[in-house]
Structures are given as structure tokens and as C-alpha cells.
Amino acid sequence: MTKRNTIIYWIATVWLALGMISTGAVQLLRMKEGQGGLDSIKHLSYPIYILTLLGVWKVLGVIAVLIPKLPLLKEWAYAGFFFVVTGAMFSHVAAGDAISTTLPALLLLILIFVSWYFRPVDRKVGSVNQ
Numbered sequence: 001m002t003k004r005n006t007i008i009y010w011i012a013t014v015w016l017a018l019g020m021i022s023t024g025a026v027q028l029l030r031m032k033e034g035q036g037g038l039d040s041i042k043h044l045s046y047p048i049y050i051l052t053l054l055g056v057w058k059v060l061g062v063i064a065v066l067i068p069k070l071p072l073l074k075e076w077a078y079a080g081f082f083f084v085v086t087g088a089m090f091s092h093v094a095a096g097d098a099i100s101t102t103l104p105a106l107l108l109l110i111l112i113f114v115s116w117y118f119r120p121v122d123r124k125v126g127s128v129n130q
Contacts, residue, residue, distance in 0.1 A: 009118035016111040017062045024058030027051040079115045
């Protein structure tokens with residue numbers, strides 16, 4: 001892996017982790033405002049308990065992506081992030097919200113793909129150092 005790819009990976013991964021931790025914290029603390037907060041969940045007609053589930057999954061996903069080894073777990077974390085973010089985007093569009101409400105989720109989606117694509121070989125499924 002080139003130095004450039006390593007830098008791209010870590011920048012995208014750190015920003016992804018910060019985005020997921022911050023939205024996960026908003027959900028776990030059941031804050032009214034903020035991306036994925038209580039007001040947003042009520043507006044989308046989801047049950048309130050989904051905040052806890054999403055918040056815990058996001059925090060666990062960040063841990064899985066950041067710790068060394070366990071490449072299969074990382075794949076699942078990236079897949080989970082993809083499902084959560086695309087689900088949020090679809091939910092806002094289906095609820096009739098402006099497309100601009102999906103921009104934070106779109107940014108996270110881009111970071112998911114960049115982090116996943118540029119991850120080091122030892123963090124990929126099928127790597128020799130599993």
C-alpha cells in the first residue's frame with residue numbers, strides 16, 4: 001500500500017468514525033436535535049427505541065473498523081454503516097423531506113466507500129495475516 005493510499009484511508013476513516021460516533025451519541029443520549037436525533041426519528045415515524053439500537057450499532061461499528069485484525073468483522077461493520085446511512089437517506093426522501101436533508105448522510109456514504117476501498121491489505125477479508 002502506498003503512502004498516499006494510507007493517508008487517504010486514515011483521513012476518511014477518522015472522519016467516518018467521528019461522524020458515526022457523533023450521530024451514535026446523539027441517538028444514545030436521545031437528544032432532540034441533531035442528525036438522527038429524537039425530533040428526526042419522530043418526524044420519520046420510527047419508534048423511539050430504534051435510537052438505542054442505532055446508537056449502539058454505530059459505536060460498535062466504529063470500534064470494529066478502528067481496531068487491528070478481524071477483517072471479517074470490519075466487512076460487517078462497513079456493510080452495517082452502508083445500510084444505516086442509505087436507510088436514513090431513503091427515509092428522508094420517502095417522508096417528503098428536501099434532498100438537502102440527505103447531504104450529511106451522503107457525505108458519510110462517501111466516507112464509507114473511501115475508507116473501505118483504501119483500507120490496508122491486513123484489514124481485508126482473505127488477507128494473509130488473519
